[in-house]
Amino acid sequence: MSEKYFITTPRYYPSGKWHIGTCYTTVVCDALAEFKRKDGAEVFYLTGTDEHGQKIERIAAEKGVAIKDFLDERVGALKALWQKLGIKYDKFIRTTDGYHEKAVQKIFEQLYAQGDIYKSEYEGWYCTPCESFWTESQLKDGKCPDCGRAVEKAKEESYFFRLSKYQDKIINLIKENPEWLLPVPRQNEMLNNFLLPGLTDLSVTRTSFKWGIEVPFDKKHIVYVWVDALANYITALGYKGEDDLDFKKYWAATETHGEFAFAPVVHLMGKEIIRFHSIVWPALLLALGIPLPKKVYGHGWLLFGEDKVSKSKGNTVDPVVLSDKYSVDALRYFLLREVPFGSDGEYTNRAFLTRRNADLCNTLGNLLSRTAAMLMQYFGGAVPSYAAQKTGIHSELAVQANELFPKLREYIDKLLVPEALNEIFKLLSRANKYIDETTPWLLAKDPAKRDELALVLYNLAETLRISALALSPFLPDTAQRIFDTFGLKAPKFFAKNDKFGVLKPGTSVVIGEKLYDRIDIDKELALLDTENAAKEVKPAPKKEAKVIENKPEIAFGDFAKCDFRIGVVKACEKVAKSDKLLKFNIDFGTEERVI
Numbered sequence: 297m298s299e300k301y302f303i304t305t306p307r308y309y310p311s312g313k314w315h316i317g318t319c320y321t322t323v324v325c326d327a328l329a330e331f332k333r334k335d336g337a338e339v340f341y342l343t344g345t346d347e348h349g350q351k352i353e354r355i356a357a358e359k360g361v362a363i364k365d366f367l368d369e370r371v372g373a374l375k376a377l378w379q380k381l382g383i384k385y386d387k388f389i390r391t392t393d394g395y396h397e398k399a400v401q402k403i404f405e406q407l408y409a410q411g412d413i414y415k416s417e418y419e420g421w422y423c424t425p426c427e428s429f430w431t432e433s434q435l436k437d438g439k440c441p442d443c444g445r446a447v448e449k450a451k452e453e454s455y456f457f458r459l460s461k462y463q464d465k466i467i468n469l470i471k472e473n474p475e476w477l478l479p480v481p482r483q484n485e486m487l488n489n490f491l492l493p494g495l496t497d498l499s500v501t502r503t504s505f506k507w508g509i510e511v512p513f514d515k516k517h518i519v520y521v522w523v524d525a526l527a528n529y530i531t532a533l534g535y536k537g538e539d540d541l542d543f544k545k546y547w548a549a550t551e552t553h554g555e556f557a558f559a560p561v562v563h564l565m566g567k568e569i570i571r572f573h574s575i576v577w578p579a580l581l582l583a584l585g586i587p588l589p590k591k592v593y594g595h596g597w598l599l600f601g602e603d604k605v606s607k608s609k610g611n612t613v614d615p616v617v618l619s620d621k622y623s624v625d626a627l628r629y630f631l632l633r634e635v636p637f638g639s640d641g642e643y644t645n646r647a648f649l650t651r652r653n654a655d656l657c658n659t660l661g662n663l664l665s666r667t668a669a670m671l672m673q674y675f676g677g678a679v680p681s682y683a684a685q686k687t688g689i690h691s692e693l694a695v696q697a698n699e700l701f702p703k704l705r706e707y708i709d710k711l712l713v714p715e716a717l718n719e720i721f722k723l724l725s726r727a728n729k730y731i732d733e734t735t736p737w738l739l740a741k742d743p744a745k746r747d748e749l750a751l752v753l754y755n756l757a758e759t760l761r762i763s764a765l766a767l768s769p770f771l772p773d774t775a776q777r778i779f780d781t782f783g784l785k786a787p788k789f790f791a792k793n794d795k796f797g798v799l800k801p802g803t804s805v806v807i808g809e810k811l812y813d814r815i816d817i818d819k820e821l822a823l824l825d826t827e828n829a830a831k832e833v834k835p836a837p838k839k840e841a842k843v844i845e846n847k848p849e850i851a852f853g854d855f856a857k858c859d860f861r862i863g864v865v866k867a868c869e870k871v872a873k874s875d876k877l878l879k880f881n882i883d884f885g886t887e888e889r890v891i
Contacts, residue, residue, distance in 0.1 A: 299337040299560070302533075302546040303329050306565035306573075307346035307391065307525045310370035311355055311425075314377050316613040316631075316643060317598050321564050323631045324595070324713055326383045328562070330769035331708050331716075334790050340546050342532050343378070344389035345371055346525040348518070349427050353507035363507055367392065377615065381624055382772055389532040391524055399536035400519055400527050401512045403584065404500075407457065408513075412583045415514075418454040418499040421447040426568075427521045429499055442568050452504055455517060456497040462579035463495045465555075469578060472554055475591065477574050478711070479638035482567065482594045486574050498576060526577045529563070530586065549587040561589035562711070570594030593711055596640035598631075613643055625771040626652045626812070632770055633717045645824055649817045656774070659724050660763075661811035666731060667756040668781055671805045674740050679757050679782070680750035681801035690748075693730055693755045694796040696723055697762045701794040704766060713770075720766045727759045757782065758799045765793055774811060781806055863889075 305321045308314075322343060329341035347367050356363040371390060378385065389396060407413040421430045423440035430440065430447060440447050469476060470483050470491070477483050501517035502508065508518030530536075533543035549557035563573055573592050581588055600613065618627045630648050633655070635641025671677060686694060700723055707716040730752070739749040764778035768786055779786050783804050787793045863882040871877035880891045 299332070300340075300546055300548075300550065301329070301332045301337040301560055301562070302340045302342070303332075303562045304341075304529055304564065305343040306563075306569060307344050307389070307528055308374065309349075309351075310345050310347060310367055310374065311351055314370075314374055314615070316615045316618070316627075318374075319377070319381060319615050319627075320598050320631050320635070321566065321595065322378065322383055323381060323628050324637070324711075325564055326381075326385070327628075327632055327713055327770045328564075328708060328711065330384060330772075331704070334769060334788070335705065336789055336791060338545075339386070340533070340542065341385045342387050342389065342529070343383070343385045344387075344528060344532070345374065345391065346521065346528075347371075347390055347392045348508040348524055349521040350502070350505045350507070351424050351427065353505050354424070364392070380616065380619055381628065387532055389528050391528055395537050396528060396531045397509045399531040400509050400524050402536040403527055404519055404523070405512060407580075407583055408455070410583070412458050412461070413455050413500065414458070415453070415455050417452070418456070419449075419451040420499075422450040423447045431496070450504070452502065453517075454499040454503070455501040455511065455514075457500045457523070457576075457580070457583075459498040459576065459579050460495045462582055463491060465582060466575055466578055467491050468554075469556055469588070470574070473556065476558075476588075477570075478591065478593050482570050482574065486571065490571060490575060495575070522572050522576060523580065526572060526580060529561070529577075529589075535586075547587060551590070557587040558590045559587040562591045562593070563589050564593050564595065564711070567594040567596060591711070593638070595637055596635070598635060599640050599642045618648070622649075622652060622815075623773070623812070625774045626656060629656060629717075629771055632713050635714065637711060637713055645821055646817060649815055649820055652812065653814055653817065655721055657812040657814045659721055659728065660774070663724055663728050663731075663756070664760055664778060664781060664811055667753065667760060668805050668807045670736055671753055671757065672807060674736070674749060675753065677805045679799060679801050679803040679805065680754055682747060682751040682754050684747040684751040686751065686755075689730070689733055690751055690755065693723075693727060693759050696726055697759055697796040700762065700766060701790060717770060720763055723759060723766075724763055727756055727763075730755065754799070754801065757803075757805075758796055761799045762794070762796060765790065777808065777811060780808060 303325050305325050308318055325341060325343070329339050333339045345367075352363060352367070356366040359366060367390075375388065378388075391397075404413065418429070421432065421435060422428070423430065423443065423445060425445055426440055426442050428440065428442065429450070434441055435447065436444070438447075439445060467487065470487060474480075474483070477486065498520075500520040500523045501511055501514075502520060503516050503518075506518065508521065509524055511517040511519060530543060530547060533546055534540035535543045535547070547559045547561065550560050551558050563577075565573055570592070573594070577592075578588050615627060626648075630643075630651050634643075634647060634651055671679065684690070700719060703719050704716050707713070707719065734748075734752045736749055736752050739745040739752065760778055761782060761784070764775040765787060767778075768775035772786075776786050782799070783806060792798075861884050863884040865880055866883050866888070867881040869879050871879050882889050882891060
C-alpha cells in the first residue's frame with residue numbers, strides 16, 4: 297500500500313493585495329507535495345481562502361461592492377498567481393462553498409448536541425483584522441498581541457466551545473509527541489503562554505455582523521470564523537458531505553501514540569496562527585472523535601526590513617513583477633532556500649539577486665553550459681561511453697550522487713526544504729570543482745587520455761541529470777530545461793532514476809539558451825529604485841487655506857440652555873422629491889424622534 301500524504305496551506309484571507317509573503321507557505325507546500333508525488337506517495341495538496349468575517353464585510357461596504365463580487369475578484373487573482381508560480385494543488389476550497397457551509401452547520405449541531413458547545417454571553421476584546429478575541433491580560437500595551445493594532449470591546453450573546461475540557465489532553469499531546477508541533481519554540485510558546493496558565497472556553501459565534509455561516513438552530517448567530525475556517529481541512533475531503541471517500545482515504549489513522557491516533561496530515565502555516573492550529577483545532581478534532589494531524593508546523597515570517605511582509609501593513613513585494621522580471625523559478629528558489637524554515641527570514645532585492653547569481657547562474661547555469669559545450673566540442677554533441685576505471689577522484693561524484701536522495705527524503709520528512717536544496721547544490725558545487733581537478737581541456741590535448749576525458753564528461757552529464765531530477769519538485773522549469781539539454785523527458789517518479797549511471801551513452805546534447813544570465817546587481821538595484829520611484833503617488837498640490845471667520849462668543853448662561861443628547865440611529869431614508877434631505881429615526885433611550 298502506497299504512502300498517503302495530505303498537506304495544507306492555511307486559508308488565505310482575501311482582504312487586500314496578494315504579496316510575496318502569501319506565496320511563501322504555498323510554494324513550500326507545493327515543493328513538499330511534488331517531492332512526495334515523485335517519490336511514489338498518494339498526495340492531496342489543499343489550499344484555499346477564508347472568506348467570512350467582519351473584516352470582509354467592512355471592506356466590501358467601504359468599496360461599495362457586493363461581498364461576493366469582491367471575493368470573486370480576489371480569489372481569481374490568487375488562483376492566477378498560483379498558476380503563474382506553477383502551484384499544483386489538488387483542491388482549492390473557499391469557505392463560501394456551499395458544501396463547506398452545510399458541513400460546518402452539521403459539525404456545529406453535533407458539538408452542540410453532545411454538550412461541547414453551549415450558550416452564554418461573551419465580554420472581551422476583539423481584533424477585527426486578526427478575527428481574534430483576547431482577554432485583558434493577553435493584550436500587549438492595550439492592543440492585539442498578534443498584530444499590534446487597536447482592539448474593540450465586545451459584549452454579546454454567544455455560543456461557547458468547551459475548550460477548557462480538552463486542556464489536559466492537548467498538554468499531553470504536545471509533551472508526549474515532540475515531533476507533532478514544530479519547530480520546538482512553538483511548543484514552549486503554546487504551553488507557557490496558553491495551556492499551562494489555563495484555557496478558557498472559546499466564543500464560537502457572533503451576532504454583531506451577518507457575513508458568515510448561520511447557526512442552523514439559532515439564525516441570529518453566525519459561526520465564529522476560526523471554527524468555520526479550521527473545519528475546511530476535513531470538509532474539503534468530504535467530511536459530513538455526500539461523498540467522503542477522500543476523507544476516509546487521507547484522514548484515516550495510520551499510527552497511534554499513547555491515547556492519540558494520527559492521520560498522515562501535515563498542516564503548514566505562519567507562526568501568527570499557530571495557536572488556533574495547535575490548541576483549538578486538535579480540541580475540535582478530539583470532540584468530533586477524529587484522528588489528529590501527524591504534524592503541525594508554524595514557520596517564521598518573511599520580513600521586509602524588520603517587519604513582517606504583510607498587505608495590511610503596506611510593505612508588500614509584488615511576486616508577479618519579480619517572476620516576470622527574473623523568472624518564476626528564481627522567485628521559488630529564493631523562497632525555498634533563503635529562509636531558514638521555522639525561523640524568520642528577510643527579503644531584500646539585493647539578497648534575492650545575489651542568491652540568483654550565486655546559485656542559479658554561477659553554480660548550476662555555468663556547470664550546464666560548460667558541460668554541454670565540452671560535449672559538443674570533444675564528442676560531437678553526444679554523451680560518451682567510457683572505458684576508464686571509476687576510482688579515486690572519478691568515483692567521488694557517483695558516491696555523492698548516490699547518497700543524495702536518501703538525504704533528501706530525510707530532510708523532506710522533517711520539512712527542512714532549505715537543507716534539501718543545499719544538499720543538491722553541494723553536489724553541483726562538487727561537480728564544478730571536479731572540472732577544475734580533472735582539467736578536461738588538457739585531457740583533450742592528449743589522445744592517450746581520451747577514455748579519461750570520456751569518463752569525466754559522462755560523470756558531469758550524469759551529475760546534471762540526477763541534479764535535475766532532484767530539483768524538479770522545487771524548480772520545475774529549470775529542471776526541465778536541463779533535461780531538454782540531453783533530449784530527455786522529466787521522469788514522473790524518482791524510482792529507478794535516482795541512482796548514478798542511468799544516463800545512456802550516445803544521448804544527444806542540444807545547447808539552448810543560458811539557464812540564467814548573470815545580473816549586475818548594483819545596476820539592477822538602481823533600476824529597481826528608479827522604477828519604484830516612478831510608481832510612487834505624488835502628493836496633491838496644497839490648496840490655499842481658507843480664512844475662517846469666528847462667530848461672536850456667547851455667555852456660559854446661554855450655552856447652558858443648550859440640550860445635548862446621544863442617540864442611536866435606528867433608520868435612515870431619503871425624503872421623497874428631495875435631493876438633499878434625509879429622514880432619521882433616532883432612539884434617545886427615553887424617547888424616539890423623527891428628524
